[in-house]
Amino acid sequence: MDIKKFGVIGAGQMGNGIAQVAAASGLQVLMSDIKEEFVEKGRANIAKNLDRCVEKGKLDAVEREAILARIQTTIDLGDMASVDFLVEAAVERQDLKFKVFRDLDDICPAHVILSTNTSSIPIGRIAAQTKRPDKVIGMHFMNPVPVMKLVEVIKGLATSPETFETTWNLCLKFGKTPAEANDFPGFIANRILMPMINEAIFCLYQSVGKAEDIDTVMRLGMNHPMGPLALADLIGLDTCLAIMETLYDGFKDSKYRPCPLLRKYVEAGWLGRKTGRGFYTY
Numbered sequence: 001m002d003i004k005k006f007g008v009i010g011a012g013q014m015g016n017g018i019a020q021v022a023a024a025s026g027l028q029v030l031m032s033d034i035k036e037e038f039v040e041k042g043r044a045n046i047a048k049n050l051d052r053c054v055e056k057g058k059l060d061a062v063e064r065e066a067i068l069a070r071i072q073t074t075i076d077l078g079d080m081a082s083v084d085f086l087v088e089a090a091v092e093r094q095d096l097k098f099k100v101f102r103d104l105d106d107i108c109p110a111h112v113i114l115s116t117n118t119s120s121i122p123i124g125r126i127a128a129q130t131k132r133p134d135k136v137i138g139m140h141f142m143n144p145v146p147v148m149k150l151v152e153v154i155k156g157l158a159t160s161p162e163t164f165e166t167t168w169n170l171c172l173k174f175g176k177t178p179a180e181a182n183d184f185p186g187f188i189a190n191r192i193l194m195p196m197i198n199e200a201i202f203c204l205y206q207s208v209g210k211a212e213d214i215d216t217v218m219r220l221g222m223n224h225p226m227g228p229l230a231l232a233d234l235i236g237l238d239t240c241l242a243i244m245e246t247l248y249d250g251f252k253d254s255k256y257r258p259c260p261l262l263r264k265y266v267e268a269g270w271l272g273r274k275t276g277r278g279f280y281t282y
Contacts, residue, residue: 001111001166004028007083009100011042011073013274014117015089017145020046021174023070024146030083032074039073046071049146081107085170087139089117092242097121098129105130113163115139119239120186120194120246123156133158137167140187141176143235151176156183185250186243194243198259200228204279205261211279229279232262233272241266 006022008015011033019031019042033039050067053059059067077100080086086108088100097118104114113135116126127136138154151171155164164180171178181187186194203214215227232240241263247256265271265278272278 001084001113001162003084003166003170005030005083007080007086008032008089009077009080009086009104010089010091010117011039012089012091013045014141014143014145016042016045017049017143018087018089018117018141019071020049020067020146021176023067025173025175027070027173029071030074030079031071032077032080034075036075039075043068043071043073077103078107080104081109083108083112085113085115085166087115087117089141092119092121092239092246094121094125094246097126101126101129101136105132111135113137113166115167117141119190120243122185122250123154123159123183127156127158134160135163137163138181138183138187139167139171140181140189142189149175149177150189151178152181152187152189153178154181154183154187186247190243191247194240194247195256197228197232197240198244198256198262201232201259201262201279204229205259233278233280233282235272236274237262237271237278238266 006027006029008019008029008031011031015031019029023029031039031042047068050059050064054061054064088097090096090100097116101114115137117140118138119140123136123138127133130136136156137159140152140154142148142150153167153171168178200214203209204211211229215229218224218227241258244256244258269275270277273282276282
């Protein structure tokens with residue numbers, strides 16, 4: 001399948017990162033969100049990231065301008081009728097993703113692959129909202145997208161081999177390393193990562209150690225580049241809670257129960273870096 005125009009739903013941290021790598025690979029990109037201020041902020045973030053690349057000598061000014069020129073923005077979901085492949089990177093809410101996919105199924109031509117950057121919601125549930133379940137697939141990028149090499153490619157029960165192959169090759173075109181995962185809640189990455197973060201939060205909740213000490217143990221003792229609590233703040237505590245709830249609902253196993261402290265912070269609006277307060281103050 002020849003992909004020339006790539007659509008991104010959501011201009012937030014993940015969406016604008018995906019738009020950047022797609023444009024850097026040479027594709028025309030259409031990035032959408034529900035408000036003009038959101039797409040403007042997303043585009044500004046891409047420009048800022050590219051400026052850093054120029055400063056570090058990884059990119060020249062001409063390339064920077066060419067990448068930005070390949071990115072269009074819109075607040076009209078109907079404009080996605082013009083793309084050849086699409087990735088949804090909206091917030092991690094099942095009801096919202098279901099509505100987006102129902103709308104996209106009506107908007108996009110029948111040949112268009114609809115992928116989702118969901119970090120935990122089973123692909124089969126999302127595919128069932130459409131009349132093209134064979135063309136629905138998971139394309140789970142890691143944060144920050146321009147830096148992290150991994151993309152989990154997740155097949156739903158009905159995902160066709162052709163859809164999988166197209167998505168896999170697109171990851172390679174983006175300069176990423178794809179890894180295949182089957183359709184279970186949390187897939188591979190978050191089924192392993194999130195319980196570890198959740199257990200670190202339990203250590204804080206039960207006063208096993210202070211946040212700084214918990215993170216120091218994992219950084220220096222386990223050679224992690226970032227401690228689990230700092231990482232949770234980067235991901236967003238609301239996203240961490242949503243993933244833990246998806247794992248718990250999907251497996252009904254108590255080992256996936258979200259820590260009460262995580263829920264308490266989310267309810268208080270302490271979501272991490274994006275709100276200036278999480279397990280640390282920013």
